Amino acid sequence: MAKTWAYARASTKSQNLDRQIIQLKNFVDDSFIMCDKASGKNFDRPNWDLLNRVLDQGDTLIVCSLDRLGRNHKQMRDIWKDLFNRKVNIKILDCDLLSTNYEEYENDSTKLLLINVAFEVFFYLAENERTNIKQRQAEGIQVARTMGKHLGRPPATFPPNWKEVYVKWNRKEISQNKACLELGISKNTFKKLKSQYIK
Missing domain, CATH: 3.40.50.1390 (Resolvase, N-terminal catalytic domain)
Structure with missing residues (x-):
């Protein structure tokens, strides 16, 4: 059944x-x-x-x-x-x-043809729209860059207690995990800020 x-x-x-x-x-x-x-x-x-x-x-x-x-x-x-x-x-x-x-298409070749044509048209339009969206996104990104706008996530900023905590971490007085907790940031952010700080 x-x-x-x-x-x-x-x-x-x-x-x-x-x-x-x-x-x-x-x-x-x-x-x-x-x-x-x-x-x-x-x-x-x-x-x-x-x-x-x-x-x-x-x-x-x-x-x-x-x-x-x-x-x-x-x-x-x-x-x-x-x-x-x-x-x-x-x-x-x-x-x-x-x-x-x-059951509608089994004995009706015209309906079978129409559903297949409709399906291919649907996918052609969907693919075409996806290509257009990607192109518009790329053009928008290029314009933003030309105008000097920052794209993506905002850059990480140093917490107010960065220097104090960094010095303790650098002297091995605290672990990286402890430093992140005191700073209120993630390990990835800590690594990014550290690389910027020691340049």
Whole structure:
């Protein structure tokens, strides 16, 4: 018997899945919602891997948006096509145009052609927009640098008690950890300030 599943993903452990889960609960019971918190660095998705093995022909997978399926456009495309070829129906809540129902396409070559064209157009536009965003960011950074503006995190500043604590640390009267505690800064900041101080 065909089942309906839902999948939610947050890109970082600090992000909240509640908004996605609230949306998905309109379609499936809690027990059929699988969730992962996967960073862009390692993209470890144990619940997606499990769900992907369980999904069978005729099942339906619901996601809030297509980007919950993958970390980049190529991965999203590969997963979407793999599910489509396995006859798993896909419901994408924020882009119904890309939702699929295999029974509708199985005997209608025109609909099958249209969904594939729509999918490729969607990805072309998404890739094009991503390229434009990167170009605008690069141009903005160049303009800011030309105007002498500092980009990124503000430079670290010396705490008022820096000299006193640094002298104690330099004489090995206190450890680096103790120095950081007294200064109220991290080890990385301590190293940066130390390199600036001894220049």
